[in-house]
Amino acid sequence: MSAIDIHDLTVTFPDGTVGLSGIELQVRPEEFIVLIGASGSGKTTLLRTLAGFLTPSAGHVAIGGRDVTAVPPEKRRMGMVFQQHAVWPHMSVARNVEYPLRRAGVGKRERGERVDRALELVGLGGFARRRPDSLSGGQRQRVALARAIVADPTVLLLDEALSALDEPLRDSLRRELVTLTRREGLTTVHVTHDRTEALAIADRVVVLGEGRIQQVATPQELVSRPATAEVAAFIADATLLDATALPVAPSEVMGSGSTLTLAVLPHMVEVLPAGADGIPAQVRSVLYDAGDWSLTLDALGTVFRATVRGARPEVGDPVTIRIHRPLGYLT
Numbered sequence: 001m002s003a004i005d006i007h008d009l010t011v012t013f014p015d016g017t018v019g020l021s022g023i024e025l026q027v028r029p030e031e032f033i034v035l036i037g038a039s040g041s042g043k044t045t046l047l048r049t050l051a052g053f054l055t056p057s058a059g060h061v062a063i064g065g066r067d068v069t070a071v072p073p074e075k076r077r078m079g080m081v082f083q084q085h086a087v088w089p090h091m092s093v094a095r096n097v098e099y100p101l102r103r104a105g106v107g108k109r110e111r112g113e114r115v116d117r118a119l120e121l122v123g124l125g126g127f128a129r130r131r132p133d134s135l136s137g138g139q140r141q142r143v144a145l146a147r148a149i150v151a152d153p154t155v156l157l158l159d160e161a162l163s164a165l166d167e168p169l170r171d172s173l174r175r176e177l178v179t180l181t182r183r184e185g186l187t188t189v190h191v192t193h194d195r196t197e198a199l200a201i202a203d204r205v206v207v208l209g210e211g212r213i214q215q216v217a218t219p220q221e222l223v224s225r226p227a228t229a230e231v232a233a234f235i236a237d238a239t240l241l242d243a244t245a246l247p248v249a250p251s252e253v254m255g256s257g258s259t260l261t262l263a264v265l266p267h268m269v270e271v272l273p274a275g276a277d278g279i280p281a282q283v284r285s286v287l288y289d290a291g292d293w294s295l296t297l298d299a300l301g302t303v304f305r306a307t308v309r310g311a312r313p314e315v316g317d318p319v320t321i322r323i324h325r326p327l328g329y330l331t
Contacts, residue, residue, distance in 0.1 A: 002064035003028055003029050004189070005025075006026070006062075008022055008024065009022070009056050009060070009061065011211075020056070023212070031204065033202065034190045035189065036193070042209075043191045047157055047159055050078075050189060064154060078153050079149050081148045081157070087143050087144055088132070089131070092130065093124065093129070094129065098112075098114075098115045099147060101151060119146050121180060136169075155187045155188070174200070178201050199219040199235075200219075207222070207231050209231075215227040215228070225327075226238070232265060238305075239264045241264065241326075242260075243262055243328065260328055261329045263326060265326075266305040266306050269297070269305065270324060272322065273319065274317075281320065282297065283319060284296040292307045292309050293308050293312055297319065
């Protein structure tokens with residue numbers, strides 16, 4: 001069980017590009033943290049810096065109270081799983097999994113016992129002699145996971161580890177991964193570009209943008225109270241409006257400043273028949289979403305998201321929308 005403490009972490013690349021700027025983050029022991037953000041937001045840079053593959057320009061990283069800022073990756077007691085399986089095809093499953101133990105000089109008998117246990121934990125008991133080319137994509141990713149945990153790491157790092165898998169295998173492995181980290185008491189940091197995945201598996205979500213932390217919150221807090229208009233747009237498909245652009249009901253205002261931006265989340269948009277009292281709109285797209293219909297709506301040149309139940313709306317249908325209590329951000 002290890003906490004992760006990140007203080008004032010900055011990474012500047014040789015060409016002057018700032019990858020991370022002043023990152024402050026504390027991860028509790030056994031917590032499952034998910035890093036998410038748009039491409040170039042800094043999530044992979046942060047993970048690679050935690051792993052020791054990148055050296056920070058400033059700041060510190062501590063694992064379990066030990067400063068590891070200058071400690072090489074192989075001495076940080078971290079397991080890491082990448083998007084691509086990185087399983088060596090010329091080695092058996094057992095040889096793949098035991099590789100970190102061989103490098104650490106662990107004896108043959110103990111290696112065998114630990115490999116067997118790791119394979120059992122990831123659901124591959126009895127696969128030790130198999131070759132990777134005889135396994136499915138999900139099984140190869142389980143081999144990579146077993147290799148990451150076989151050396152009893154204190155921290156598990158996952159870099160888009162499930163994104164190469166197809167559903168429903170991805171959903172199944174996602175559930176197994178959360179169960180495994182809970183059972184083994186692993187502190188876990190997971191990078192993903194999938195918002196649904198982040199909200200489904202995280203204890204807390206870290207939203208990054210332009211190398212800075214935009215918000216750290218539980219999934220419930222993140223969806224119900226995004227800290228900024230940009231987070232609302234990224235996480236919840238909010239439509240961002242100038243406060244004077246649309247006559248709406250009173251909003252909940254957060255922040256301080258003089259310029260107001262409204263964030264209209266899908267659940268704040270009520271869809272009514274054409275001709276009702278409200279703002280005229282037209283259905284632009286319709287997608288089925290677990291019993292509901294997810295719509296995009298064009299209202300006076302502005303696109304909104306909304307969710308409705310019942311009969312399927314059709315693209316081009318005229319409707320009326322009402323906006324209820326959008327979030328207001330003073331900047």
